[in-house]
Amino acid sequence: MDIKDQYHTLSKIISKELMGSATDTEKEYLEDWLKASKDNQRVYEKIKRHGWYQDQQEIHKRFNAAKGWAQIQPKITQGPKVVRLRPNHVKYAAVAASILVLLSVFLFKVDFQAYFTPETEDPIITSNNIAPGSNKATLTLSNGQNLVLDQQDSIQVGNAKSSGKEIIYADIGTDDNKMAYNTLTVPRGGQFSLVLSDGTKVWLNADSQVRYPVQFVKGQRRDMELVHGEVYLDVSPSTAHSGASFVVKHKEQQVEVLGTEFNIKAYGEEPKVYTTLVEGKVQVQTNGGEHILSPGQQSILSVGTGRLAVTEVDVFREVSWKEGAFRFKDKNLKDIMQVLSRWYDMEVVFGSKGLEKKTFTGTLYKDQTITEILGFLQGSINTYEINDRTIVLK
DSSP: OOHHHHHHHHHHHHHHHHHTOOOHHHHHHHHHHHHHOHHHHHHHHHHHHSHHHHHHHHHHHHOOHHHHHHHHHHHHHTSSSOOOOOHHHHHHHHHHHHHHHHHHHHHHOTTGGGGGSOOOOOOEEEEEOOOOOEEEEEEEOTTSOEEEEETTOOEEETTEEEOSSEEEEOOOOOOOSOOOEEEEEEOTTEEEEEEOTTSOEEEEOSSEEEEEESSOOTTSOEEEEEEEEEEEEEOOOGGGTTTOOEEEEETTEEEEESSOEEEEEEOTTSSEEEEEEEESOEEEEETTEEEEEOTTEEEEEETTTOOEEEEEOOHHHHTGGGGTEEEEEEEEHHHHHHHHHHHHTOEEEESOHHHHTOEEEEEEETTSOHHHHHHHTBTTBSOEEEEETEEEEO
């Protein structure tokens, strides 16, 4: 067996062993290979430690086979050839194939010898006060009063009731043009949900703020303002509100919808505003013109210029934050840490400019500890230090 065939065999065996499906013979083959060399042991341990492997484990555990099969079966059966697979087979094949491909890349890559270099430095943790975010927000009433909302308390104020993770406004019906406005602010390290009086659902990401009327006027256009941050909206259709359209205002743009789901990302420290359409139709208006988005499209507005570009995106990845995950593909560490710093309410310092440009592909989950997150990033970083709420990447 030549070296390439040996590596291919090892790729298949290791993938099956990590998935828990290796046969006794395959386990013996792997054990003999591990005993043959400490270098082999080091390669195996590094493979298990890399972020993509834990990522595949999480996908495997969280995968809903029945739901996934229900989504893909109609598309498969519509074609001229029908190949029927059991849902569990689909799940196993998808996860095992991804592990096999990644292992093959590791074992065949040109710089294979890099995996025989000395172990990375151990991290230095002086004190670690970094924790995952939680449900929390501040509600500012129209009279200026501030109410702290968190997962421990339920609050009733006017036609609004907070459960500790979302605030819901009841539709009390009004023809009064004098509307009162509330402001919901989610800090760094927080998230919260909002249901407006028309039934529109709004999810707020960390470090976000919206302003909206406590009650919409019947028959009139429904407006809310994204002051800053990131929100996902599931808009109640205009047909349920006497044809009244829904508009999300931001200082750089205006998005008008009739009934749809979409995401807007507009953080003050970022030079661009991103609007991603999940389903339905929206019209993005700026001082430079307007554009109608189709599902799967994202508009990118350059702040201060009015210039608008439109591109196709992976919607699932763009809005994964709403479902408790951060999904990255070839994203540089600087951008990744900007996202994570909001959720974990931490400061990140890079040991070098070159480190900022290192890339990572994988899925990180919002309920993970910061040390688990940094473990996933092994391969993109060498080591790190944590002191209080500050991380230094090296």
